[in-house]
Amino acid sequence: MKYKETAVIKEQRELATGIYSMWLQAERIAGEAVPGQFLSVYSRDESRMLPRPISICEINREQGALRLVYRIAGKGTLEFSQYGPGDSLELVGPLGNGFPLDKGYGKVFLIGGGIGIPPMVELAAQLPGEKQIVAGYRNHELFLKEELERNGSVYIATEDGSAGTRGNVLDAIRKNGLKAEAIFACGPTPMLRALKAYAAEHGMDCYLSLEERMACGVGACLGCVCRSMDVDSHTYVKNKRICKDGPVFAAEDIEL
Amino acid sequence: MKYKETAVIKEQRELATGIYSMWLQAERIAGEAVPGQFLSVYSRDESRMLPRPISICEINREQGALRLVYRIAGKGTLEFSQYGPGDSLELVGPLGNGFPLDKGYGKVFLIGGGIGIPPMVELAAQLPGEKQIVAGYRNHELFLKEELERNGSVYIATEDGSAGTRGNVLDAIRKNGLKAEAIFACGPTPMLRALKAYAAEHGMDCYLSLEERMACGVGACLGCVCRSMDVDSHTYVKNKRICKDGPVFAAEDIEL
Amino acid sequence: MVNKHMKYGTCVNLAGVELKNPVMTASGTFGSGAEYSEFYDLSALGAVVTKGVANVPWPGNPTPRIAETASGMLNAIGLQNPGIDVFIERDIPFLRQFDTRIVVNVCGRTISDYCEVVERLSDQPVDLLEINVSCPNVKEGGIAFGQKPEALEEVTRQVKKHAKQPVIMKLSPNVTSIGEMARAAEAGGADVLSLINTLTGMKIDIHKRAFALANRTGGLSGPAIKPVAVRMVYEAAQAVSLPIIGMGGIQNGEDALEFILAGATAVSVGTANFANPCSAKEVAEGIRAYMEQYQVEKIQDLIGAVGSVY
Amino acid sequence: MVNKHMKYGTCVNLAGVELKNPVMTASGTFGSGAEYSEFYDLSALGAVVTKGVANVPWPGNPTPRIAETASGMLNAIGLQNPGIDVFIERDIPFLRQFDTRIVVNVCGRTISDYCEVVERLSDQPVDLLEINVSCPNVKEGGIAFGQKPEALEEVTRQVKKHAKQPVIMKLSPNVTSIGEMARAAEAGGADVLSLINTLTGMKIDIHKRAFALANRTGGLSGPAIKPVAVRMVYEAAQAVSLPIIGMGGIQNGEDALEFILAGATAVSVGTANFANPCSAKEVAEGIRAYMEQYQVEKIQDLIGAVGSVY
Numbered sequence A, B: 001m002k003y004k005e006t007a008v009i010k011e012q013r014e015l016a017t018g019i020y021s022m023w024l025q026a027e028r029i030a031g032e033a034v035p036g037q038f039l040s041v042y043s044r045d046e047s048r049m050l051p052r053p054i055s056i057c058e059i060n061r062e063q064g065a066l067r068l069v070y071r072i073a074g075k076g077t078l079e080f081s082q083y084g085p086g087d088s089l090e091l092v093g094p095l096g097n098g099f100p101l102d103k104g105y106g107k108v109f110l111i112g113g114g115i116g117i118p119p120m121v122e123l124a125a126q127l128p129g130e131k132q133i134v135a136g137y138r139n140h141e142l143f144l145k146e147e148l149e150r151n152g153s154v155y156i157a158t159e160d161g162s163a164g165t166r167g168n169v170l171d172a173i174r175k176n177g178l179k180a181e182a183i184f185a186c187g188p189t190p191m192l193r194a195l196k197a198y199a200a201e202h203g204m205d206c207y208l209s210l211e212e213r214m215a216c217g218v219g220a221c222l223g224c225v226c227r228s229m230d231v232d233s234h235t236y237v238k239n240k241r242i243c244k245d246g247p248v249f250a251a252e253d254i255e256l
Numbered sequence C, D: 001m002v003n004k005h006m007k008y009g010t011c012v013n014l015a016g017v018e019l020k021n022p023v024m025t026a027s028g029t030f031g032s033g034a035e036y037s038e039f040y041d042l043s044a045l046g047a048v049v050t051k052g053v054a055n056v057p058w059p060g061n062p063t064p065r066i067a068e069t070a071s072g073m074l075n076a077i078g079l080q081n082p083g084i085d086v087f088i089e090r091d092i093p094f095l096r097q098f099d100t101r102i103v104v105n106v107c108g109r110t111i112s113d114y115c116e117v118v119e120r121l122s123d124q125p126v127d128l129l130e131i132n133v134s135c136p137n138v139k140e141g142g143i144a145f146g147q148k149p150e151a152l153e154e155v156t157r158q159v160k161k162h163a164k165q166p167v168i169m170k171l172s173p174n175v176t177s178i179g180e181m182a183r184a185a186e187a188g189g190a191d192v193l194s195l196i197n198t199l200t201g202m203k204i205d206i207h208k209r210a211f212a213l214a215n216r217t218g219g220l221s222g223p224a225i226k227p228v229a230v231r232m233v234y235e236a237a238q239a240v241s242l243p244i245i246g247m248g249g250i251q252n253g254e255d256a257l258e259f260i261l262a263g264a265t266a267v268s269v270g271t272a273n274f275a276n277p278c279s280a281k282e283v284a285e286g287i288r289a290y291m292e293q294y295q296v297e298k299i300q301d302l303i304g305a306v307g308s309v310y
């Protein structure tokens, strides 16, 4: 089920420059959400009609709470960052399919690049098996590192070399000589493309969370498609909807 | 001089159902404002571009503060009512001409109808002479009555008869047998029209504060004109700009 | 309490098809209803209008297909659709579950494309056909038919020959005279007009110095265009005597009432679905609330009832 | 620190007239500058464009003349203006105090009205003339000339015969093909094009069941129309080789840059002045900031520089 829910902000704080963390009270959505799903978050400013898709970072089902971690990318996320405890936000969710949790892998990579790191937190908590979490940051502001360390061994890459391996997530994997059966990843498209190639080369399974501009967020408008290998369930033209058929896809199923 | 100023809200409270009072810290505007002038108050919501014209209710020049009293009439004023102390608002002002203070009348009527009452507060404080203040309300919620009583004798009319004279401000004047040399008034157009006729009939001077939909608020767009007896200073076609040549006009100078 | 009058007062009639209330969904913003049926019972609506369907599947345009603009959005979906076969097999049966009218939006590249789809639908349980001759996002067909009165009249006439259900012609706002276009559709035999489709627009990403949409241009929709839409509905209503379905930026009952007062018999809710998945239902509720507030016995009393008080 | 390149990099040239920066004011939103000169020194602007002036005073339309809409507004001022005599005596001397270009917007009911005003201005210290053939708020003249290519070409040709200064033709967006209109103005001899004027719109007060504007329709302006304006500037720039002044919803430097990348040589700021009296100056500052951020040496490198990255 998807819900339209008015959520109350329980906590909001800046984790790193321009990166905010928000805990929201949203019982119905929290009751059903799974790792890798996302929410449509709405601006209160009426000039901004479209929802902002934001991945679920953590789920506290007992408390009916969800955590979102987001980067100020424009006016919508700037607006969200200005709210505080007690303020409310309109949400629709949980949306999309989430990562597969039942493949039975022994040893996996969870790979997050930049603002693709947040969904790895809940995934690490729920995915069975041995988790090697590789997180690529811009600099030494290693947001969510502690949360990641709760459920796996964490390897860091930074663009400026200020922490962990200088370079990208694949540099960190190589430098640390890491191996795994499968990849679960979220991050910028160039990173996902590189991971898809790496997985193919190493015969690994690979699940990627994609992004595209969205309007409806629920599969109705056909705005957010990606090219897919198989025919899609809507139009049968190999155009899968990221909001509905994704955002997580098996790498070999989509063009990147 | 007119200023664009970011004002900080010092106090906001609901005086009567849907009627709010707001004290704003706005040094430069407060330093020059006179009774009967108004401000352009801007929405923060970007879908609402045009300013809301709001009359100045009180001026505290020493503290650099201004008081606005407004009715929730739509989305803009609803937005304003949701802000609290410490929040800021963009203002432009002081705008318009204000009431004439130097006519040397011995005894005058200050007449406010509904949301036309607020400007009478500062006018009563600054206008010399004996002031008979006639305030027309909808019901027993006599907002600003105490403030008005500081500077004159107050006569009340209410539509539902729940306080003072049942009826309108002219009913209250007649019932109380009041007389004066001049009228200073603000309120709904039917009231102003009646006062204009009353003043003409009794040979009184009469100053009325008018309203019209505004865009620029400063005299540039020619949106807010009223028909005038004399040619106007802008176009010489007898179309005075309420925002610039008014909002206060001598009753005989304008069509109503 | 809703009295008997109120209960029946929202019915409207479009070329003989009765809608329980005047609220429809705007084509392309509501799929074939499945996605939004997760949020409310579609029986709350007067009609569901489907995404445009062609004779064969269309893959649509490359992404990005969506861009946000001030109080609106641009889309360049390019009429991605599964074609009439899948549509008949899957979408019509789905919609028949609900107590609402079914309007199928038809797109095509040539007149014979339109006629083929219309014929395929002739034995289907579909209430009305809406012919989209105004999509700005496809090269051939689409808007080309919607910008020339002669072409519009001709496509209308041909479609009418093949159609079993009443035909709604959906007009483009990207024209000099909407009245002229409305008259052309009427002359061609249209039963109903719907307007407006999107205004052609463009957004540029100044940091990438590139078009925000892969298609360069897209269709502008949402509250931003409402004043243009209300004006065009008013002008069309003055120009022809056909019933009109008004749309463009409707978000709530008040917006819908502007269109009805301007002369629309029914309204469609489009982009607002994206801002609130329950919009269309709430528009219907808002209209009812207004009718109760002002004691309007039947909605017909409001259609075209705008006047001047100045 | 601003280096020498940056200092001179914002100059643009409109038919031989050099502007220190590409930012102008949109006619009718800035009076003749007096009101906004209370907020900043008008010398910060590339040019001031005046409110439309006719051969004789016009009283304009009845009120209400203004209505707010989502991210925009409607106006139906109806070209109230004092006529060319007062204008020459009062407004031109006022504007000459500033180090900025003077552009006079000219309106009329007939071709000879336009020509009369243009002739009266021939010996005046005015840099450019902007011919408004696109005002939707007056019955005769105005938009009538702006919606038919032949009429536009003819009025352009006649005005050019009488004009001593370069002529800007201001185009209406209420047309099927802006490219066709741009070519007509070019064929008539226009030196520069400016676009867009307002889109015709309507708002209805559902509580009064009356038109929100006394004139019924008005011109829609503001950020709501920006996507339409950018698209039309792009299409006009593809259609003709004249310099273009782009406008429609510009509020800040980023908005202005969209127009410049789409092909505009200069831009005008209109409705935004009402939302912030310092808008036009801030647009100029925003353009400079962008040029510094991306190390753009001269603004010419940005004109029409939009590309595709998909």
Ligand SMILES: Cc1cc2nc3c(=O)[nH]c(=O)nc-3n(C[C@H](O)[C@H](O)[C@H](O)COP(=O)(O)OP(=O)(O)OC[C@H]3O[C@@H](n4cnc5c(N)ncnc54)[C@H](O)[C@@H]3O)c2cc1C
Binding pocket: A038, A050, A051, A052, A053, A054, A055, A056, A069, A070, A071, A072, A073, A074, A075, A076, A077, A078, A115, A118, A119, A210, A211, A212, A213, A214, A247, C067, C068
């Ligand atoms: C499935 C999914 C999950 C996401 N999860 C997160 C997350 O957990 N944390 C986070 O910080 N960001 C996330 N993003 C990106 C986030 O949606 C955008 O950064 C955000 O929408 C920007 O909005 P804005 O108003 O600040 O920026 P603006 O650029 O002003 O937005 C303008 C429009 O573009 C859209 N838009 C802008 N950037 C993107 C983008 N990268 N992807 C999709 N639409 C975009 C906005 O939604 C809006 O409609 C996710 C995106 C997707 C598709």
Ligand SMILES: Cc1cc2nc3c(=O)[nH]c(=O)nc-3n(C[C@H](O)[C@H](O)[C@H](O)COP(=O)(O)OP(=O)(O)OC[C@H]3O[C@@H](n4cnc5c(N)ncnc54)[C@H](O)[C@@H]3O)c2cc1C
Binding pocket: B038, B050, B051, B052, B053, B054, B055, B056, B069, B070, B071, B072, B073, B074, B075, B076, B077, B078, B115, B118, B119, B210, B211, B212, B213, B214, B247, D067, D068
């Ligand atoms: C000179 C002047 C002084 C005023 N002083 C006061 C005051 O002290 N207290 C107070 O409560 N109200 C005052 N008003 C009326 C006040 O401006 C409107 O109630 C307010 O603008 C409504 O805005 P809204 O967004 O809530 O309503 P909406 O109806 O949503 O506003 C939509 C648009 O219409 C305009 N508008 C709506 N009502 C009016 C109106 N009556 N007059 C002019 N424009 C209007 C708004 O400014 C806005 O542009 C004054 C008006 C004028 C012209």
Ligand SMILES: Cc1cc2nc3c(=O)[nH]c(=O)nc-3n(C[C@H](O)[C@H](O)[C@H](O)COP(=O)(O)O)c2cc1C
Binding pocket: A215, A221, C026, C027, C028, C029, C051, C052, C075, C077, C079, C105, C132, C135, C170, C196, C197, C198, C219, C220, C221, C222, C223, C225, C247, C248, C249, C250, C268, C269, C270, C271, C272
């Ligand atoms: C994403 C999207 C897709 C659309 N697809 C179609 C379509 O397939 N057929 C059609 O006739 N109109 C289509 N439209 C136009 C809408 O039906 C409607 O005419 C327009 O959006 C104006 O209404 P609105 O402002 O309420 O959205 C589409 C609009 C949007 C936003």
Ligand SMILES: Cc1cc2nc3c(=O)[nH]c(=O)nc-3n(C[C@H](O)[C@H](O)[C@H](O)COP(=O)(O)O)c2cc1C
Binding pocket: B215, B221, D026, D027, D028, D029, D051, D052, D075, D077, D079, D105, D132, D135, D170, D196, D197, D198, D219, D220, D221, D222, D223, D225, D247, D248, D249, D250, D268, D269, D270, D271, D272
């Ligand atoms: C109140 C108002 C008055 C206007 N008057 C004129 C005019 O006299 N002549 C003209 O050519 N355009 C006039 N316009 C149109 C503007 O110059 C401009 O083309 C249009 O508003 C789009 O720009 P914007 O969105 O930045 O306002 C007027 C616009 C407004 C809002």
Ligand code: FES
Binding pocket: A213, A214, A215, A216, A217, A218, A219, A220, A221, A222, A223, A224, A225, A241, A242, A243, A244
């Ligand atoms: S955003 Fe509408 S289908 Fe994905």
Ligand code: FES
Binding pocket: B213, B214, B215, B216, B217, B218, B219, B220, B221, B222, B223, B224, B225, B241, B242, B243, B244
């Ligand atoms: S509001 Fe612009 S002239 Fe008065």
